[in-house]
Amino acid sequence: MGKATGFMEYTRQNPQDRDPLARVSDWKEYSSPFSDKLLSQQRARCMDCATPFCHMGSEIQGMTTGCPIHNLIPEWNDLVYRERWKEALDRLLKTNNFPEFTGRVCPAPCEGSCTVAISDPAVTIKSIERTIVEKGFANGWITPRIPEKRTGKKIAIIGSGPAGLASADQLNQAGHNVTVYERSDRAGGLLIYGIPNMKLEKDIVVRRIQLLTKEGIDFVTNTEVGKDISTEELQNQFDAVILCTGAQKQRDLMLEGREVKGIHFAMDYLTTTTKSLLDSNFEDGQFIDTKGKDVIVIGGGDTGADCVATAIRQNCRSVVQFGKHPKLPTSRTSENMWPAYPNVFTLEYAYEEAEAKFGDDPREYSIQTKKIVTDEKEHVKELHTIQMKKIKDEYGKYYYKEIPGSEKIWPSQLVFIAIGFEGTEQPLLAQFDVATTNQKIAAAYGDYKTNIEGIFAAGDARRGQSLIVWAINEGREVAREVDCYLMGSSVLP
Template identity: 55%
Template sequence: MGKATGFMEYDRQSQHERNPSERTKDWEDYTKPLTEEEVKQQGARCMDCGVPTCHTGMEINGATTGCPVYHLIPEWNDMVYRGQWKEALRKEHEMNNFPEFTGMACPAPCEGACVLGINEPPVAIRTVERSIIEKGFEEGWVVPEPPKTRTGKKVAVVGSGPAGLAAAAQLNKAGHTVTVYERHDRIGGLLTYGIPEMKLPYEVVQRRVDILEQEGIEFVTNTEVGKDLPASELDENFDATILCGGATVHRNIPADGRELKGIHYAMDFLHSNTKSLLDSNHEDGNYLSAQDKDVIVIGGGDTGTDCLSTSLRHGCKSLTQFDIYTKKGTERDDNNNPWPQWPVIHRIEYGQKEAEAVFGEDPRAYAVMTTKFVGDDNGHVKEVHTIDVETTIGEGGQRIRKEIPGSEKVWPADLVLLAIGFAGPEQGLIEDLGVETEERTTVKADFEKYTTNVEGVFAAGDMRRGQSLIVWAINEGRGAARECDRFLMGTTKLP
């Protein structure tokens, strides 16, 4: 697997990045590809592990480690090192329908489980993954492969995010006639409207959707099942249904002043920005602008980082990101966070790099909790009040926040973006179909089975498991397709 001494000869090199201060002036991909030789060297760093753990996804202490789609990582690393790009592409597609999506938008839990990562920087797996699929498109190797025969069975997939697309792709391969319903005007779900253009360009999503269409999948946009299309029509017109609507109910902050103008959910901010950008290059003005505003982003995760990057491109006046947790160390704590757990360390992501380049410092404020919002005479937010907190874990695993007296602070704010995640799926369609839910409102369907209490109705992705990673969504979409195929045909050859 790779060059036997490659990990000793070559340093880790992930995707190149454009200059942080320059790239904030446009909406182009913020990364640049490695050369073919550089990618080969990264493949060569893959060790001949006795028991590789990168390709087996699992959850340890609530965090994912390893690859949930069971990518054949050591195999395609070796093929890239040897220049066998077309074979690497075939291996990549065996377990993942959309390596271009994961190569751009996945946080790479595979790298957290890399054996080399025990005492060296791990293999740049995501970079190699992305390089393989991009070379596949450049060389014309990624082409539509419609099924040779059709089964006569029809399946509806509700939601066109990664889970829905994966389910549709697999069911279509099995020969079923698949219709995907999306309530927005473009296919892709959060791939399209939840991840900004410079991180996952929409042309990358559309490029794959075009192939799926040519393979025979029908996509219906601007149609919300349960509103624009009665839920009863699914049972009447299809032999089975897979629910992949995501977990889109926002978490909120129950603080005084929350009703003030200028306080928005992060996804509303990101969605409106991308739609306006794609529709008119922002000329229609139909988006929430951060231009000339003091922006506060509440939430320290990837979505919060995307809000930073988007606000900078609008031309914000100032930018601060609140993180409820204390600043982490640069090295993993081997006692409390040992390998192969996902390394809980301080990271500087693309948005923070850009903010530092523009404003001269990292935009994050740590261990900060919002206590209230204060508005002006027009009912628009003008201040965010905070207090520092110490977070501990109780005996039952619950997080306990202890406020630190005397640490109160007032922050100027014209625009506040709440990037604190999602509470669960919307309930309208779930109730219409009579599908049972768990206590946390997600659809009740066992992992690896995906069957609900309603015959012929399956659920996958965030709608079933709650807010999670793109790789889990693809895993579940593929799994739900397998079980749906078994339900329809009595047996299945889908993986």
Template identity: 60%
Template sequence: MSTPTGFMEYQRQLPADRDPAERVKDWEEFHKHLEEEELQTQGARCMDCGTPYCHTGIDMIGGTSGCPIHNLIPEWNNLVYRGLWREALERLHKTNNFPEFTGRVCPAPCEGSCTVGLIGQPVTIKSIEQAIIDKGFEEGWVVPEPPEKRTGRRIAVVGSGPAGLAAAAQLNKAGHSVTVFERSDRVGGLLTYGIPSMKLDKGVVQRRVDLLAAEGVEFVVNTEIGKDIPAQQLVDEYDAVVLCGGATKPREFNIEGSDLKGVHYAMDYLNGTIKSYLDSGLQDGNYISAKDKDVIVIGGGDTGSDCVATALRHGCRSVTQFGTHKRAPLERDPIANPWPQFPNVYTLDYAHEEAKALFGEDPREFSIMTTKFVGDENGNLKELHTVQIERIVDETGRKIYQPIPGTEKVFPAQMALIAIGFDGPEQTLVQQLGLETDRRTNVKAPYGKYTTNVDKVFAAGDMRRGQSLVVWAINEGREVAREVDKYLMGSTVLV
């Protein structure tokens, strides 16, 4: 515990982000840091709550409650308060291989379940976490730590997103020889291609990849398992295979006019921009541009928000984000959304702040459904037709969306971006190995065990659980490594 009364003496303070109207002119990270003294004060707000719910990491109605990787949050808050930054880093790395990722892109369910949040504003856990790891790199405390000896066992990891990287890091730590296969031209999975640079600078990702390579992890890019290399070949050549290929199959949106020019899936739009930016600073023009267009983003989640932010940086004429959900209340509903559930309250994401700064209002439309796309005589998207909806319970007990008569509206648009989620992993590799899947086409592997119906083959992350948070992917990557190590060696020291 830092100080018994810190949560009463000090107010929650977050670092000020860069000015929204200015940061849309570049692709740099929008985050800023608090000064060390301010961070120590924020660490002092962590209280002696007996049972720290920030540790829990469980799925509850409405989202995740607490940290899925069970970070020792009160411990490193206390160490920061006392100025023991290196010790705080060591404690943070005990549970989190990549705090530089979670400190930037995690929605911080730990803060939603913080005990201080019961009566006031929660501790600024996320910003302290990021500050610890960033200081660790700045001070040179984060260095390669290759294992002292090798076991002679070889493991193939398919996919280099957060689950694959976490699995590789842990298995390498145990002394196994790990090869990570990535179908893209760069390592990182959705950390590289998926999350825009203004949320997560790609140099931050590459820095960690370089560290893992220096510790002995081998990375093979531009190689798709199931296409460039038969999936069975990995099973034959390696002692274990860990599948962390993600849930990358986009959910289809087949309504009238969805084949018009100007209608794109969100990940095609985002990834094209990210690759062009990394390859040439957008000078090669190999991306879908929103410049001077009225853009509609269909989907109210994080991917949709990233599309909004990207369109603003392209120089769109306007941008609107559609969501089927209702506008959230300003304060947590104590009955429908009690602590320690993740708080469902109205907030402005970074993209919404930017759109409001440029166009004067929140770009979101709530409780709305697109009924059709309409094009011009040349097959180009011209407008979207919509209707307001309400959520009801039908005669079978299902919750469904029902159109509200008389609320039809037409939105001008030359570009529509579909960001309505994913339908599980792509099936080529799954079918080649004859893997069993659940009703959502995810690879069937029990949580905590990660074993599939094929001997030597394990599955973790979004490929197993479906689209989820980066922090859950790290959780499963660490846990599957533990199970693989146990499978190969009979016991394990990994946690």
């Protein structure tokens, strides 16, 4: 490595994010890039560890460990240390089609399995990745790559999220003619509407879509396959079809009173907010407004955190996030040893903002909603909860038990449900006659073939709700399988 003792000489430091109280007054990205001085130290912390677990890309204890797209992290860290930025970019793009996305919104499982993290904080892999790709754009190194030859084969991709975009990029570079269908008015899938602007500004997504368009990919928006164009027509026009429709069926709250006014799915809230921001800077009023209201988010994950941050920017009166799990420990337990993903307490951007504005972390742990109470207009007025205790039985299995006397009433005029996704939406799959398993498309990992000839599936639609890096992984791999299906062999990685 460039500096063999760098991990001993320098401690981990992150880029200085914007001040929490300042950033909640706008919708711009909360994070900031590295300063050159800080970067020069952080890039030296990558050690010559012989067996780098950071790019292993597997699952341990049900969590992603290492990078699923097998980024060559030690290689480009070393090149960055030597200030050979263009070579670092080349190494990065060998495995990652969209580092400008993963460098911003990936939870960085690579850092959890970093060898330095055995005893010290991990190398700042994610932030260095973002710096590399942004230098690539700034210096004009990232330009349209126009395929020299076309095969004449036509491929339709349904869905323009990260899996659809990755497969489109790979297949286009292989010389095929690729058309991406997106039912929304903008291409990008969850990158556009599922992730708030303060985590990923949309001009970053548009920049990539424009680049892919210049490279020859055709994006057809405002078009729902099965409605605006039939599945039969699609199969007749194209040599292969890839389903990358995502896991968009949101898991619902099974509770009496769920149907009352003021209770919404989290993704509906985030989507309408971002769309209104992009369309009119909120002038059209086509969004769910939390201004002056008490907001409760049910669900302790990242989507719930995004709801918290969004509600704060809308000037809600208060915001609380309910989670069913206990508060995580501040360091790894004996059951969560390296290199497994570290299940430890962190203060994400949304909670940092809530503390700055309201004085408290908005998260409530081990809590269960028992009852929804409405006002005279059938609008949610308050939620009744009870605390839960997580108990391990004699067989090592966990269950939850209510704690008597821990009941509480929470005032709320808006409730957002963020308890995950059940699978992909079924009507389109029924029209294609594609087989499903547990509400996901039945197609083996590594093969991606459905039960219908010429139809493949990848991403969350196949594997269920997951990470962007897994979507890119599957998008790249399904592209290789489709290329083999059409051409008999493939040069794609």
